[in-house]
Amino acid sequence: MNAVKPANTDRSAAELLRRLRQCLSAECIIIDPESQRPYECDALTIYRDLPLAVVLPETVAQVQQVLQICHQLNVPVVARGAGTGLCAGAMPHPEGVLLALSKLDRILDIDPLARTARVQPGVSNLSISEAASQYGLYYAPDPSSQIACSIGGNVSENSGGVHCLKYGLTVHNILSMNILTVSGEELTLGSLGLDSPAYDLMALFTGSEGLLGIVTEVTVRLLPAPEIAQIIMAGFDSIEAAGNAVSAIIAAGIIPAGLEMMDRLAIQAAEDFSHAGYPRTAAAILLCEVDGTREEVAQHVEAVAALFTQLGASSLTISRDEAHRALLWKGRKSAFPAVGRIAPDYYCMDGTIPRGQLTYVLNEIYRLSEHYDLRVANVFHAGDGNLHPLILFDASDPQQIRKAEAFGGDILELSVHVGGCITGEHGVGVEKLHKMASQFSPAALAQFEDIKQAFDPALNLNPGKGVPILKRCQEYRALPARHQHE
Amino acid sequence: MSEETPISHAADDSDEIMAALQRARDSLTPVYISAGGSKRHMIGRDCSAEELNVSAHRGIVDYQPQELVITARAATPLTEIIALLDTNQQMLSFEPPLFNGQATLGGTLACNLSGPARPWGGSIRDMVLGVELINGKCERLKFGGQVMKNVAGYDVSRLQAGALGTLGVISEVSLKVLPRPENTLTLRYAVSAADAIPLMNRRAGEPKPLSGAFWQDGQLYLRLSGTSSAVTSTATQWGGDTVEDDAALWEALRDMTLPFFDGDAPLWRLSLQSSARHNPELGAALIDWAGAQRWVRSEHARAPLDEIAAAAGGHVTLFRGGDRRGDVRPPLDAVQQRLQQRLKASFDPNGIFNPGRLYPWPQEQTAHAR
Numbered sequence: 001m002n003a004v005k006p007a008n009t010d011r012s013a014a015e016l017l018r019r020l021r022q023c024l025s026a027e028c029i030i031i032d033p034e035s036q037r038p039y040e041c042d043a044l045t046i047y048r049d050l051p052l053a054v055v056l057p058e059t060v061a062q063v064q065q066v067l068q069i070c071h072q073l074n075v076p077v078v079a080r081g082a083g084t085g086l087c088a089g090a091m092p093h094p095e096g097v098l099l100a101l102s103k104l105d106r107i108l109d110i111d112p113l114a115r116t117a118r119v120q121p122g123v124s125n126l127s128i129s130e131a132a133s134q135y136g137l138y139y140a141p142d143p144s145s146q147i148a149c150s151i152g153g154n155v156s157e158n159s160g161g162v163h164c165l166k167y168g169l170t171v172h173n174i175l176s177m178n179i180l181t182v183s184g185e186e187l188t189l190g191s192l193g194l195d196s197p198a199y200d201l202m203a204l205f206t207g208s209e210g211l212l213g214i215v216t217e218v219t220v221r222l223l224p225a226p227e228i229a230q231i232i233m234a235g236f237d238s239i240e241a242a243g244n245a246v247s248a249i250i251a252a253g254i255i256p257a258g259l260e261m262m263d264r265l266a267i268q269a270a271e272d273f274s275h276a277g278y279p280r281t282a283a284a285i286l287l288c289e290v291d292g293t294r295e296e297v298a299q300h301v302e303a304v305a306a307l308f309t310q311l312g313a314s315s316l317t318i319s320r321d322e323a324h325r326a327l328l329w330k331g332r333k334s335a336f337p338a339v340g341r342i343a344p345d346y347y348c349m350d351g352t353i354p355r356g357q358l359t360y361v362l363n364e365i366y367r368l369s370e371h372y373d374l375r376v377a378n379v380f381h382a383g384d385g386n387l388h389p390l391i392l393f394d395a396s397d398p399q400q401i402r403k404a405e406a407f408g409g410d411i412l413e414l415s416v417h418v419g420g421c422i423t424g425e426h427g428v429g430v431e432k433l434h435k436m437a438s439q440f441s442p443a444a445l446a447q448f449e450d451i452k453q454a455f456d457p458a459l460n461l462n463p464g465k466g467v468p469i470l471k472r473c474q475e476y477r478a479l480p481a482r483h484q485h486e
Numbered sequence: 487m488s489e490e491t492p493i494s495h496a497a498d499d500s501d502e503i504m505a506a507l508q509r510a511r512d513s514l515t516p517v518y519i520s521a522g523g524s525k526r527h528m529i530g531r532d533c534s535a536e537e538l539n540v541s542a543h544r545g546i547v548d549y550q551p552q553e554l555v556i557t558a559r560a561a562t563p564l565t566e567i568i569a570l571l572d573t574n575q576q577m578l579s580f581e582p583p584l585f586n587g588q589a590t591l592g593g594t595l596a597c598n599l600s601g602p603a604r605p606w607g608g609s610i611r612d613m614v615l616g617v618e619l620i621n622g623k624c625e626r627l628k629f630g631g632q633v634m635k636n637v638a639g640y641d642v643s644r645l646q647a648g649a650l651g652t653l654g655v656i657s658e659v660s661l662k663v664l665p666r667p668e669n670t671l672t673l674r675y676a677v678s679a680a681d682a683i684p685l686m687n688r689r690a691g692e693p694k695p696l697s698g699a700f701w702q703d704g705q706l707y708l709r710l711s712g713t714s715s716a717v718t719s720t721a722t723q724w725g726g727d728t729v730e731d732d733a734a735l736w737e738a739l740r741d742m743t744l745p746f747f748d749g750d751a752p753l754w755r756l757s758l759q760s761s762a763r764h765n766p767e768l769g770a771a772l773i774d775w776a777g778a779q780r781w782v783r784s785e786h787a788r789a790p791l792d793e794i795a796a797a798a799g800g801h802v803t804l805f806r807g808g809d810r811r812g813d814v815r816p817p818l819d820a821v822q823q824r825l826q827q828r829l830k831a832s833f834d835p836n837g838i839f840n841p842g843r844l845y846p847w848p849q850e851q852t853a854h855a856r
Binding site: 111112113114115116135136137157158160164165168169171172176181185186187188191192193194195196197198199200201203204206207208212224225226227247250251253254255292293294295296298299300352353354355356381383384385386419420421422423424425426427428432436439440441443444445446447448450451453454455466467 | 550551552553554555575598604605608609611612621623625626627628629631632633634635636637638639640641642644645647648649653664665666668684687688690691692693694695712713715716718719720756757758759760761762775778779798799800801803815816818821822825826828829830831832833844845
């Protein structure tokens with residue numbers, strides 16, 4: 001959280017700016033701290049820092065020039081999309097350049113027959129689906145921030161959303177991308193076919209948090225928009241009953257398009273905010289969306305409703321039409337800001353667990369909530385086992401910040417303990433770097449480090465994020481400091 | 487694993503494998519990793535290194551139907567996995583070739599082999615959740631896990647798909663599995679290859695339960711899988727002849743036992759943009775994956791095929807036959823090749839795994855090898 005003292009001398013900073021000014025116009029370089037403020041953090045605002053310079057290139061050629069300059073001057077580069085990330089992955093480096101890709105925001109091409117869209121990294125997730133809708137197509141991954149978040153950021157974090165269980169993550173929905181390496185060399189990954197001839201660098205780069213290269217163009221797969229989608233919402237009197245219902249749907253051979261769970265505090269906050277008609281007294285609700293052909297959806301709605309009733313649902317609502325479906329989703333999609341209204345701050349965790357452990361883990365989280373004396377609301381992707389506990393706290397109280405971080409850390413340890421992972425879709429960034437050792441052995445972490453060095457030997461891309469750098473490297477003595485943000 | 491689940495032929499042979507690899511590492515003697523042997527002279531280049539047979543390391547380790555996850559040792563035959571999934575009405579959605587029952591889980595992942603359902607059901611690369619891998623430093627590493635979403639660290643699990651065992655010995659794999667569809671039906675249309683390609687692509691763009699689309703000998707076959715109601719209503723809307731005994735047809739396509747695949751003529755695999763127009767100059771062809779995978783039998787030289795594939799946004803592999811010590815895969819540009827080699831060296835600094843199987847690269851000396 002506290003920046004290390006910049007190691008760059010004033011002279012080398014001046015040289016950096018002099019050279020950046022040669023390739024970018026004045027309004028594309030931000031150096032005064034006040035104008036840099038909007039870039040000091042991503043959506044995880046407790047981690048902040050200011051860079052030497054924020055740059056906003058307008059062309060891929062300019063991105064390349066910026067990378068070449070930084071490479072020659074050995075300056076760290078942190079890429080930023082829309083800044084909606086939740087792990088401080090886009091937090092600037094005090095000795096480095098923040099490379100904001102928001103001006104590369106064009107949809108270059110949509111091919112309705114091949115069902116693909118070729119887009120620049122700053123294009124927002126939702127705008128791809130909007131542009132494709134005229135062909136009856138859409139881009140499936142839909143993170144909650146989809147109005148704002150960029151496809152380049154989605155690739156870097158391997159973003160998910162509420163429809164992952166059926167339609168997959170970003171990694172399943174992209175075909176090809178153009179990359180610039182740390183030294184500014186051009187590289188094309190993937191292909192317009194469904195695979196590539198050598199190592200699958202698409203898989204390696206997706207979710208790599210800007211540590212291996214800079215995404216300058218992405219070709220995404222588009223899917224046909226389903227004929228119809230319907231939500232079945234059920235209230236349950238206990239967490240256990242709701243958890244059992246999640247497993248029962250999967251066991252019945254139904255893969256819902258989305259299967260979301262909220263607990264009482266989240267239900268009440270969301271209902272007060274959106275008036276979606278959620279059952280305020282339920283201990284938990286499930287929102288189960290099924291989509292497909294009309295016949296298939298009718299069959300699955302009936303089956304899911306029968307299962308919920310059989311498993312003791314205390315209330316049951318089936319969306320009547322598109323407006324009603326949108327209203328039921330509105331409660332879920334506004335749950336984070338709704339929870340934000342009932343406490344000064346909240347801290348969102350992202351552990352993923354086996355579905356069968358839902359009840360146990362939620363009860364443990366409630367126990368921890370009492371232990372730390374901090375309220376917690378749960379809003380999450382139950383179908384994927386991807387938890388999002390929202391820990392409520394007051395950031396103006398340093399003791400509460402420490403307690404919230406400790407509480408969050410305990411939840412991540414718990415997730416790993418039951419066979420899960422520390423992050424399902426938000427990424428490691430700065431936030432979870434110190435938790436990587438809970439999930440991975442020292443040898444696995446060393447392998448990550450070797451992969452990193454294969455692409456970025458001087459460790460200049462997004463240093464101090466994603467994977468811990470353990471060893472001291474003779475060649476680059478400044479590294480240990482560069483890789484510690486705390 | 488649920489208690490009633492049978493485990494057959496299970497044995498953990500990883501200590502033996504590790505001991506053999508330590509000898510290989512210490513003596514700098516490369517190994518060729520094998521198990522079922524079904525793909526030895528296919529897909530990659532032939533490898534002359536000493537064989538390391540890992541076929542004793544097999545067995546299903548964990549299967550939780552309600553979690554949609556199965557974990558098995560690498561040399562477990564796919565038939566064993568599929569039989570167990572079948573008892574719970576589940577399946578491997580990527581419909582892998584079984585190659586007469588010889589195909590194993592690890593080999594299928596290493597070769598990234600998926601069958602006719604691939605454009606809809608995903609590839610094995612898409613369904614892999616975690617792997618255990620022994621790298622060239624003889625470290626046993628676990629990546630990913632058994633949960634649906636996991637973005638901590640680099641995705642080393644998916645990176646194994648198509649790496650042909652050149653990054654390490656895959657010892658265990660966890661996969662996402664899916665429910666089996668309630669019903670399946672195949673429709674047939676008499677249509678030329680040139681017309682079949684846009685038609686397949688248009689059908690794939692409709693929100694219908696399509697699960698297979700291939701063309702051969704003037705016939706287009708579209709497979710529908712899903713609830714009976716959805717399959718029947720789509721078949722009524724689309725028309726066409728219903729194919730009797732269609733399961734055998736798709737199995738033969740999956741296992742490459744259709745007459746098209748017979749004989750010794752070189753078999754080229756073109757992975758292209760699905761809508762790329764048919765090129766009659768290529769000779770005898772079979773078109774699968776709604777146009778994204780095209781098979782050609784011919785004694786073509788490599789270079790013109792590379793050009794055709796590149797123009798269609800894809801690439802070509804000499805899948806079987808021909809010169810298996812030559813270039814079976816397309817050339818890479820200098821940047822790509824350098825990074826690929828560095829990546830290889832990060833896993834296998836001494837070059838002991840399957841030398842030359844993927845590309846005939848010399849071993850790169852890397853400063854950062856530990």
